[in-house]
Amino acid sequence: MPDSGDVSGVKATRQGDSQVRVYPVPPRESADPAEIVEGFLEAMTGDDPDFATARKYLTKQAARTWKPEERTTVLSSAPVPRQGGPARQDHGAPADTQTLVYRLSGQKVATVDDRHAYQPLGAVTYNETIRLVQQRSTDGKHKEWRIDALPQGLLLSESDFQRNYRSVNKYYFASGRTWVVADPVHIRKRQDPVTGMDSLTQTVQALLEGPTNWLKPAVDSRFPAGTALKKDTTSLSTDDRDTLKVPLNDKADTVDREQCRKMAAQILFTVGDLTSTRVQQVELQRSDGRSLCVLGEDQKADFMADPTPGLRETPYYVDASGKLTQLHTATKETVEPRHVYGPFGTGAAKVETVAVARDEQHAAAVSENGRSLRVASIESDAELPEPLVTSRGPQPTDRLSAPSWDGRGDLWIADRNPQAPRLLLVPGGTGKATTVTTPWLTDHVRIEELRLSEDGVRIALRLTENGRTTLQIGRVERQGTGDRQKATVVDLQAVAPHMESVTSVSWAGPSRLVVLGKQAGGVQQVRYLQTDGSASASTIPGLNQVKAVAAANDERAPLVAAADDGIVRLHSGVNWQPVADKGSSPVYPG
Template structure:
């Protein structure tokens, strides 16, 4: 095997005394017929890739193929990849300007028209099916249009009479397997209406070859640069404009007391203590998923090296203003709303006991409950009658008569299951084919407000609002049968004359790889738990990032699930309705088990 072709190394494993595991070799002919090749091969996430410099007198096909392979490497500054470019192109190429992700690798073919025209200036077409792009702020944008990706790489001979690439697309072009190997999803956090909101982005799993930053430094750099363009209209950052890590910072780590010290430039030097603590809270939550043990304290350090402020997890949790951890799960059984007390010990295996909820629902025999939602504080419930005509908001803590309907649909089955956000607002869709609408009831007691959904193009079948009130997940039917998951941004009016009005904008696909979605729920760390199937595939339940990218991991035995609910407390079990087993639980690290042999419509508060 040519030693120059040894380029993939599995970190942490040893082979004899060399300390390296060589994972294959390959070569590309530089003469004869050039055939279509796939430049990307599947590689597991533990493999480290190092580029191979161009061979002397390498042919055009070997140059472009070698460049695409070197593009996936961990070489500092991607120096090996730049060796395949002319001096001018190497200086102009900006790999950090964005990423294009292609399904099933990148296809490379000679542009025969161009080659026949001028053998001295060969050109190759780089093509594939575009899955997504990642922008300069690390935000992921799924592509569902099915438009083929086509770009060209033009070659010339340099002054040493060697073939080099003179023009190429900017940024990185990666196959999906390489993208998943190299990059990882993380959340950075901003504030909306006083509540911390997750903003998912992608950073390199290891040191970025261009900036030389480790992944924690990459993530905090992205945090300081500001929210993604999609989330920006509805969130704010505690950091003053222009705040950045102190110049030259490429690595950050917490000390033996689990304290992370973050050096900032002078833009943050004059902030007041309350603002500084909001900034530190953003950092605390942003780094939680990046460390093997939890960071217990964050300290922000000014340009002069003095500590600006510091806080521990307890103070950060108060400032973050997240929804309370639920005490109960709920479901409908025998047209009654039932409650299950959650175990304080997540390992507890005793069979839970379901009891009817208190308040007017316990005595209102005339009301047959079809679906329900419980407010996050667990003092109120919104229930839709079995016939789908009426929505009621009732107390769970005080007795009394059943109040009148808060909203009524003209048609049977018109009202969807309701959902509460963390601000106490209630949301529901009317599926009346003649007058479909999305409704919001401020604080659960105000007059219903019809909410405009920009660019909907279908009818809302079901919905779930995120606890922070910023994202709305919608199951939308566009052809009468298939349901598509869309995620919209909830924008609240800043006009005093229109106080309290909201609009849903920026709809984007929530599960672009799924051909049909059956059910969904918000899950820990701003993700969605989605039940659906890919085209030609079987039913599955998967975690999906709020940006539409697929998160690692799926739930076992999901083929019979029709409804699902997850808590934002990841220590609590997933609860679902199965056509075979009725109400079932999936505790962390365990298997599904039946908790009620009858019932449907399971929900957590929200």
């Protein structure tokens, strides 16, 4: 127990309970305007077919034009309705029609568009209005209040959103490549009120609709344009052999076997993230029910950026003497630190920051107070090579960032020289460094840290601007290959807009990050975030005085962190365990 220090309040949002279901009730007879508004807001949180109950609070015209599937606006808490007085009469409206306006207010957390893409928001105030009118009841004996003008889409509190939606990954192919890239979206946990599809079918249909707008320029779908599920398909399920049969419309009838395998791979990876469904193979079917092709789990490696089988759970760190050290796992409880082979393990170069190639044969290290980047073998002894990149920044913090490898074998690093800031790409980790096009990298923006995704399509960036360090995800677009390739990082998206500062970041899966940072007015914590900015359901035990955190692309591997007490690791289901007395820069391959 701590015996000193300040006490600070922690704001917590009630977590949505997936076991709770809301069954909306229709408006009662002669309900007053406030009751109509509150009843409609409550009915939007349910999932009855086509939101039929919610539409009963609307006029016939409003019920026809309201499109709940168009967008979802997520507020930190339930919207607060306040009566704003009589509404201005529309031109041509009957003179005896009474109208009222209610203002809806709250704090926006995120929006979800019609492609199911989640977009987190910073401190944004929500202010919209809905208008009510009096109309004759069905029997014509009296008047009833109904809503005749309202914002399009759904309006939900954060807890209601978490109760109704889940994050899933769709998968598409990196442009011109043979491996898949995760594209996170949010779909309904149960039956979708508009389409009537169950969760699995919604996910497959979302895949067929195409990638989210942000990822679209960097990926391709192997499904022919217009491909959809066969008409009236609302439920997909596996058979007794764990085979998922997917009936498609006639747009896919004539694809060849190789294209069909790639289409099946997209579905197999996508449904594999649905933990409630066990799928061992996918069978695509023509519009007449005949089989197009079958793809099994044992063939997934053909479509991965890193096809190496087995779990990579060996982390690395830099020890107190500047030597690159491998944490060889003896058992789940113990590890054995070992210096790597080559100049980075012998002390020929005092390593400051490091990135280990994904094949674990080479490493890239920054040394000489951030001036030099070298690549050398960590499997055999060798001479210290010449630097591939050299920085002329005036101070160590103005020089080279920690490097990062992508799944294509290319090496990335930032030169933070204030006179000439640049993001660099070293093709294959051996070629001549080329400057990446970065229209957002101005004199006032500084790259603190960068981490490439395994697929090489996305880059996580810690950027400092005006004294604040934020976490951004950029899209990597490339032209050409090898030494002639030209890369651009564009369309940066804020991942953690509510965080006051971000100290460390690492990829922790196809679309998940582990982040060390601090909420506004809160304490430093290690937490998981999806790359679209939504919170992960997984929690991480607290850890004091953390400086850096690292995770493997395989989510089964333990987290590793550098703290004041040394290097520690976290296995699932246990607490943090010390593994080395002193050290820095913990990393997994990549």
